[in-house]
Amino acid sequence: MVDYEQLLSDRVKIVKPSGIRRFFDAAAAMPDAISLGVGEPDFETPWQIRRAGIQSLEKGQTFYTSNWGLAELRSQIAGLARRKYQLCYDADKEILVTVGGSEAIDNAIRALVNPGDEVLIPEPSFVCYTPLTQMAGGTPVPLPTLAKDQFKLTPDRLRAAITPRTKLLILPYPNNPTGAIMTRDELEAVAAVLRDTNIIVISDEIYCSLTYGAAPHVCFAELDGMRERTIVVDGFSKSYAMTGWRLGWAMGPKELMRHICKIHQFGIMSAPTTAQFAGIEAIRTGEDDIERMRTQYDIRRRYLLGELRSMGLTCFEPQGAFYAFPSIASTGLSSEAFCERLLHEQQVAVVPGSAFGKSGDGHVRISYSYSMNHLREACFRMRKFLQSL
Template sequence: MNLENKLSRQLSGIPRSGIRDFFELVIGRSDVISLGVGEPDKATPWPIREAAIRSLEKGQTSYTSNLGLESLRVGISGYVEEHFGVSYDPKKEILVTVGVSEALDLAFRAVLDPGDEVIFHQPCYVSYGPTITMAYGVGVPINTRLEDNFTLRAEDVEKAITPRTKVIALNFPTNPTGAVEPPEELEKIAALCVKYDLLCFTDEIYSELLYDQAKHVSIVSFPGMRERTVLLHGFSKAFAMTGWRLGYACAPPVLLEAMMKIHQYCMLCAPITSQIAAIEALKLGATAYEPMRQSYEERRNFVVKRLNEMGLNCFNPGGAFYVFPDVSCTGLTGREFALQLLEEHSVAVVPGEAFGPSGATCVRCCYATAPDLLVKAMDAMEIFVKKHRK
């Protein structure tokens, strides 16, 4: 039997994750300094872990409501109002999901019909294009540019809008570049959503991790946006809870109900232990993530300085915990650079092409890594760049 002939045609053009493919190369190698996988180097804060342990000791191991624990949704509602400046009804406008990735998948599947177009910006997180495709939509990527600090320009968005456009998808601060969208551009994009009657899905998982005393601004806070926006957020990055797999979506009742229908059949509910831990995370708030944020800012300053000193063109990202230097001065593509750096110096970075064709001359480095290892990684990279620089 030819099993390949039995596979869905919808999957035929979808590649494996470029991040995970590269990560496979370093598994089991104790000599590698990894700047590859995007997760905090810290364990989940102890009070959050302790809340989960207590729940297990009490035997709290049941299903929850499809929407998630009501106490968690109440906590999310308060947190979102404080952090994003918009209020949501915890009973019918908040859905707890298995990570933001599930929430994004639900949102696309809830609204897209075959042929509907979704505008999104590249370089972008690896799942955006494939998730749109798997929902039978058509992705319309807009390349952002290093000279614009990888921000998305409203004029480029408007040029991409067609009669088939249904959604504009945003991710700021951005993985992999760390770009933060200027409020004035966000306001223009919001106006386009209203003008062309478009939905907006905004993934703001890195919104707590901003630098240089910047304050987060969400597109959902602009006039006319709450009624057409799905706000996606979660606990993985700010609260160092990547393995807990917990996210959430905030949206108008009609959109949220459609997402919940899919969620209840494919996932049922998020794990109760993770939900209980998340309640404690929300109680801690900034006291949990502010020390990590400050540490990331110091590491960002160090890494950006070193990369530019060694001759790589690297802008100073305003958020998240990534840098995205252009390595073309070495005469290597991002993929060649990453493979040879791993081979010659045992330092792992991710080829920029994993995040879209516009990243082909870049690599992504995650600086959520121990400071002493960052020093060693930058020293090794400097030697490598000097050797290969054209």
């Protein structure tokens, strides 16, 4: 009899399954359930982008690309960085095309983290950072953020968490699950803490095109002296509604990127060729599509925020991404209990805040990347649920 438990890696055994997928899978088994759990645009990939992918197949462009990605795609990404952030990256040595932003984060962590190194992770935050750190042998160090601070990372909390073993800071803004953003002044305060350290920052920019305030999004690498210590991660999934294409990228100093590319080289080889040709077209012609989708998300954001508050739930106003993160503390239920009961009593799936770190308990994440019809019906059912408590 094979003892599989003994065979498994200790690093894998300590990793917990995703708290998001559990509720998504349960809702999928209920024919009348409404799921507001997964952060996926309900828009189709714009037609001209799909057409570029189709045409690449028709032309027989089904070969491996360079490990770094198609030269034209990297050139387009470099141009995008110049236009959006006034940042200059060498398309040949400082930009790596990856299988989604998640692979870029994984590769960056594995390239930098030794056993025992500490990775600072603001929480609540996306579910991948902690397990990827654990699987690299590192020690995740949560930095709790609070609703009273608009879920922003404060310089005092950052400063207090830094030790001689600190290697990395994850900077996940605009934030999943809270929808929080950080302004230039707030990022400058973080930069001031890091300036005399040897800490590297992974700036997860996957929601950078989806902000709703008057001030433009600021990339951490834009700040004085921060480009040299920042790996910028971005992708096509959220901005261009290309989740299934699995296409992202990482940008950073060539001294780091050549090692990050080695991991990609042996683990993946190259991102999907068809997706890369679609990505070229997305950057070339997709800006109007981003604005069209962002406008619709903003309408949904304002509707959902108003509904949640009218139900008696306290909710921080999200300024980025496409999530609301209301407090359910007034119900007396834990996040897990609230989501379990809402799913089974009213067949609405949302995600417990505790899935995003301990500081997320007492909240739930609701995605408004779904249609207004879905949101209206979900809010109707949620109101009935709250009235029944």
